[in-house]
Amino acid sequence: MSDPSMTSDGATTHSGFVAIVGKPNVGKSTLLNSFLGTKVAPTSPRPQTTRRGVRGISTTDTHQIVFVDTPGLHKPKDALGKYMNHEVHSALADVDVIIWVVDLRHPPTDEDELVARQVRELPKPLFLVGNKTDAAKYPDEAMKLYRAQLEGRSAETSEIMLSAQNNPLQVATLREQILDILPENPFFYPRGAASDQSRETWAAEIIREEAMKKLREELPYAVATRVNRWTEREDGLQRIEGEIVVEKNAHKGMVIGSGGKQLREIGQAARKQLEVFLDRKVFLGLEVIVIPGWREDEEALRELGYE
Numbered sequence: 001m002s003d004p005s006m007t008s009d010g011a012t013t014h015s016g017f018v019a020i021v022g023k024p025n026v027g028k029s030t031l032l033n034s035f036l037g038t039k040v041a042p043t044s045p046r047p048q049t050t051r052r053g054v055r056g057i058s059t060t061d062t063h064q065i066v067f068v069d070t071p072g073l074h075k076p077k078d079a080l081g082k083y084m085n086h087e088v089h090s091a092l093a094d095v096d097v098i099i100w101v102v103d104l105r106h107p108p109t110d111e112d113e114l115v116a117r118q119v120r121e122l123p124k125p126l127f128l129v130g131n132k133t134d135a136a137k138y139p140d141e142a143m144k145l146y147r148a149q150l151e152g153r154s155a156e157t158s159e160i161m162l163s164a165q166n167n168p169l170q171v172a173t174l175r176e177q178i179l180d181i182l183p184e185n186p187f188f189y190p191r192g193a194a195s196d197q198s199r200e201t202w203a204a205e206i207i208r209e210e211a212m213k214k215l216r217e218e219l220p221y222a223v224a225t226r227v228n229r230w231t232e233r234e235d236g237l238q239r240i241e242g243e244i245v246v247e248k249n250a251h252k253g254m255v256i257g258s259g260g261k262q263l264r265e266i267g268q269a270a271r272k273q274l275e276v277f278l279d280r281k282v283f284l285g286l287e288v289i290v291i292p293g294w295r296e297d298e299e300a301l302r303e304l305g306y307e
């Protein structure tokens with residue numbers, strides 16, 4: 001029988017799971033997308049955009065990294081928030097390596113301390129990633145403060161300062177450093193796989209990203225999205241039908257906007273993104289529906305894929 005930790009020409013394979021953790025809005029999803037050179041996870045200027053642990057897979061001839069992007073660790077206000085934090089804890093328990101992303105534009109906050117407490121004692125290699133160096137006034141000073149939060153940690157700890165958004169070379173360097181410490185293992189996913197999400201979930205996340213960017217105040221957080229139908233026409237056109245789910249009737253009108261303008265804009269922006277990544281023409285049909293109080297309703301959360 002062939003050894004599962006070897007390639008067909010006899011080289012040993014290494015692979016492992018790497019959690020990307022940090023407080024909301026520090027650039028975790030941007031870093032994941034940059035590692036992969038494609039868009040797997042939604043990003044936006046709003047905190048708490050990521051809601052579920054998205055896996056993004058990077059494979060070379062002999063190495064495979066399964067990155068697990070996690071929601072920003074925060075003090076939860078509802079059942080959705082609790083689910084999001086649970087996603088972080090289960091990712092941390094299951095992975096081989098941890099990446100803790102911090103925002104070097106600012107000194108640490110209570111939320112960073114929440115993350116530091118989670119990772120300090122874990123006996124797993126950790127990379128402290130100081131992000132947003134392109135926009136930080138005092139990156140070295142900020143990094144020093146974040147480093148101090150890990151004081152007393154006995155497991156292997158490394159650090160790097162970079163810009164996930166603007167510097168792919170630094171991101172590639174970090175990826176190389178991770179490759180070097182992956183344990184000997186067979187690959188967990190087929191070589192061509194980029195993510196564990198279905199195409200429907202991926203598209204729904206892009207729609208939610210655009211909705212979160214356009215909507216104001218609390219509304220971005222009261223929105224969920226799903227794709228119910230995806231058909232391909234013979235000429236290649238992708239017909240995608242999705243729903244934007246809100247909690248109250250009053251929110252429905254706010255998402256649709258006067259004369260349907262806002263919903264049209266969300267749909268157009270999402271369609272453009274989908275067309276770029278699919279390299280196909282897309283027809284995107286969007287409907288807004290109400291599931292009363294879905295963020296506090298365990299069954300509704302499961303129905304919307306938060307399980």
Ligand SMILES: Nc1nc2c(ncn2[C@@H]2O[C@H](COP(=O)(O)OP(=O)(O)OP(=O)(O)O)[C@@H](O)[C@H]2O)c(=O)[nH]1
Nearest residue numbers: 025026027028029030044047048049050072164165
């Ligand atoms: N200037 C600058 N902005 C960045 C960089 N990386 C990410 N951002 C921006 O920071 C914001 C948050 O990025 P995300 O990747 O969504 O952050 P996240 O940590 O996944 O956020 P949550 O979903 O809230 O956990 C977005 O507006 C990004 O464009 C960077 O290197 N430099």
